[in-house]
Amino acid sequence: MTKMLMQGNRVIGEAAIRAGCRFYAGYPITPQNELTEYMAEHLRKVDGGTFIQAESEIAAINMVLGASAAGARALTSSSSPGISLKQEGISALAADELPAVIVNIMRGGPGLGNILPSQGDYFQATRGGGHGDYRTIVLAPASVQELADLTMDAFDLADRYRNPVMILADGMIGQMMEPVIFKKPKPRQYNDCYVLKGAGQGRSRFIRALILDAIRMEEHNWKLYRKYQVITKKEIRYETFKTDDADLLIVAYGTAARIAKGAIKRCREMGIKVGLIRPITLWPYPAEVIKHFSEKIDTFIVFEMSTGQMLEDVRLALNGAGCVHFYGRPGGVIPTPVELTRFIEHHTKNTWDRGSQ
Amino acid sequence: MKKVFGRPLSLKNNALHYCAGCGHSITHRLIAEVIDELNIRDRTIGVPPAGCAVIAYNYFDIDMLESPHGRGCAVATGIKRTLPDRVVFSYQGDGDLAAIGTAETFHAANRGENITVIFINNAVYGMTGGQMAPTTLLGQHSTTSPPGRNAILDGYPIRMGDILANLEGTKYIERCAVNTPANILKARRAIKKAFQYQMDSVGFTLVEILSHCPTNWKMTPIDACRWVDEVMAKEFPIGVIKDVKGKGHDQ
Numbered sequence: 001m002t003k004m005l006m007q008g009n010r011v012i013g014e015a016a017i018r019a020g021c022r023f024y025a026g027y028p029i030t031p032q033n034e035l036t037e038y039m040a041e042h043l044r045k046v047d048g049g050t051f052i053q054a055e056s057e058i059a060a061i062n063m064v065l066g067a068s069a070a071g072a073r074a075l076t077s078s079s080s081p082g083i084s085l086k087q088e089g090i091s092a093l094a095a096d097e098l099p100a101v102i103v104n105i106m107r108g109g110p111g112l113g114n115i116l117p118s119q120g121d122y123f124q125a126t127r128g129g130g131h132g133d134y135r136t137i138v139l140a141p142a143s144v145q146e147l148a149d150l151t152m153d154a155f156d157l158a159d160r161y162r163n164p165v166m167i168l169a170d171g172m173i174g175q176m177m178e179p180v181i182f183k184k185p186k187p188r189q190y191n192d193c194y195v196l197k198g199a200g201q202g203r204s205r206f207i208r209a210l211i212l213d214a215i216r217m218e219e220h221n222w223k224l225y226r227k228y229q230v231i232t233k234k235e236i237r238y239e240t241f242k243t244d245d246a247d248l249l250i251v252a253y254g255t256a257a258r259i260a261k262g263a264i265k266r267c268r269e270m271g272i273k274v275g276l277i278r279p280i281t282l283w284p285y286p287a288e289v290i291k292h293f294s295e296k297i298d299t300f301i302v303f304e305m306s307t308g309q310m311l312e313d314v315r316l317a318l319n320g321a322g323c324v325h326f327y328g329r330p331g332g333v334i335p336t337p338v339e340l341t342r343f344i345e346h347h348t349k350n351t352w353d354r355g356s357q
Numbered sequence: 358m359k360k361v362f363g364r365p366l367s368l369k370n371n372a373l374h375y376c377a378g379c380g381h382s383i384t385h386r387l388i389a390e391v392i393d394e395l396n397i398r399d400r401t402i403g404v405p406p407a408g409c410a411v412i413a414y415n416y417f418d419i420d421m422l423e424s425p426h427g428r429g430c431a432v433a434t435g436i437k438r439t440l441p442d443r444v445v446f447s448y449q450g451d452g453d454l455a456a457i458g459t460a461e462t463f464h465a466a467n468r469g470e471n472i473t474v475i476f477i478n479n480a481v482y483g484m485t486g487g488q489m490a491p492t493t494l495l496g497q498h499s500t501t502s503p504p505g506r507n508a509i510l511d512g513y514p515i516r517m518g519d520i521l522a523n524l525e526g527t528k529y530i531e532r533c534a535v536n537t538p539a540n541i542l543k544a545r546r547a548i549k550k551a552f553q554y555q556m557d558s559v560g561f562t563l564v565e566i567l568s569h570c571p572t573n574w575k576m577t578p579i580d581a582c583r584w585v586d587e588v589m590a591k592e593f594p595i596g597v598i599k600d601v602k603g604k605g606h607d608q
Binding site for chain 1: 398399400401402404405407411412414417418419420421422423424425428431432433434435436437438439440443444460461463464468
């Protein structure tokens with residue numbers, strides 16, 4: 001296991017290839033181009049590896065649909081506006097119960113926005129994103145090392161539940177270089193009963209999303225729902241940081257969580273006992289964990305690089321318990337630990353003042 | 358007694374839902390006959406579209422993956438690149454292939470994907486109830502061009518076969534019809550040639566079928582078959598448009 005210094009976007013490509021990804025289709029968009037370029041250079045050298053520069057994000061995700069149905073571990077990547085275009089195919093993958101991994105290196109929006117790091121696609125990622133009653137598993141790495149680990153895990157989760165899995169990072173994590181150790185990927189374990197290879201000598205099969213009969217369509221939706229219930233029960237991941245003695249908790253994910261750790265260090269030097277809950281799966285969401293903390297902590301600060309999207313999930317988790325504050329910087333602004341420290345300091349004072357009244 | 362005519366093995370024993378006199382049913386049968394004749398049922402994967410043929414998997418007894426609307430060539434690309442030794446075809450209508458899926462079709466053709474496309478051109482959106490298609494003729498009435506297609510307001514019918522023939526990646530394109538016994542036999546030969554080219558790794562092949570739609574053309578099936586020859590084929594001439602391996606059978 002050698003330690004390498006690599007850029008986040010390229011790490012995703014390397015981790016995917018090591019995990020057995022053999023199909024990649026993508027369309028250039030900043031700030032994720034290095035991943036597409038890495039696959040162009042390296043995936044075609046792998047036995048059975050296919051790289052296609054697609055004519056659009058729509059074509060790319062539909063190529064992934066075909067490759068996945070044909071049995072390949074398949075990947076596509078983009079950034080926010082391109083992910084909007086992919087939603088048609090992600091909805092189809094969910095409906096067809098086909099595995100695939102989709103990477104979103106988020107940038108400022110809405111619209112074309114800019115090419116700077118942002119967390120504005122939380123709603124889109126965690127609420128299905130496309131049309132219909134479905135969910136995608138959403139993994140939110142906060143370091144380049146975690147990009148490597150979660151990329152490998154994403155393929156395993158996609159296979160286990162035959163469902164699209166999204167890696168939701170931002171331009172900051174995609175562009176930065178950090179040391180990384182690639183873990184040994186697990187051998188691919190999946191039931192290939194759904195894979196279309198041609199009927200052979202047996203019965204022909206088909207994969208489809210159109211179910212005209214309402215009752216059968218309803219049952220398909222409930223079947224997906226039951227699968228999502230299992231995922232919610234089994235696959236929640238999160239990190240807690242300095243929560244044992246905390247009087248106040250920050251809830252943040254991805255890049256924002258890294259900034260929060262810097263702020264926590266400063267706050268603790270000032271004597272303010274702050275901790276962090278960092279959801280690693282954004283769907284399923286670690287709601288129970290947050291709810292559990294509200295039994296001993298009543299001040300929560302949700303910190304995002306958006307105007308407040310995960311904020312809704314924290315409020316739902318707390319269900320009226322505790323006091324929730326929000327600090328966010330949307331549009332590609334990267335907030336500093338100093339400004340977050342100031343916000344925490346301000347609200348600590350206010351909360352304590354209220355407590356003493 | 359010797360059986361001289363029966364259902365192709367590659368067709369399921371299901372009643373077709375297509376309207377009386379529709380060209381889809383004939384084309385389905387032709388494809389199934391060709392799959393049987395080439396003995397490739399075991400390794401053919403089809404991609405049905407959104408449109409009248411969306412439930413083609415109820416009829417073809419081969420593996421099939423339904424495509425989102427217009428993306429047939431992208432889906433087929435993903436399958437073929439993953440399983441290069443399989444025979445992969447997409448089956449698409451004119452709205453699917455020449456409107457919402459133009460980009461996917463054009464670029465799969467330009468990449469020279471070794472797939473076959475069966476393109477049903479009936480000059481109308483069938484399943485949604487007879488709206489104007491990119492292939493609707495000038496002056497042709499549809500529910501979204503009630504006074505007839507007007508070039509100034511609605512543009513011109515697109516000859517996709519001819520456009521795609523200009524791309525280096527396409528190797529065989531023929532326009533056929535299924536309105537007469539003679540045309541049906543030619544269409545069958547064209548479909549077989551396209552599949553054979555794919556099996557020989559020649560590259561992208563497309564067979565455009567002028568397919569009569571009595572329901573949405575508001576004609577009797579017999580009048581619809583006549584209209585294909587007398588009107589539609591004037592705008593979309595029948596014959597080989599491109600064949601890199603030499604002469605077409607009717608040239």
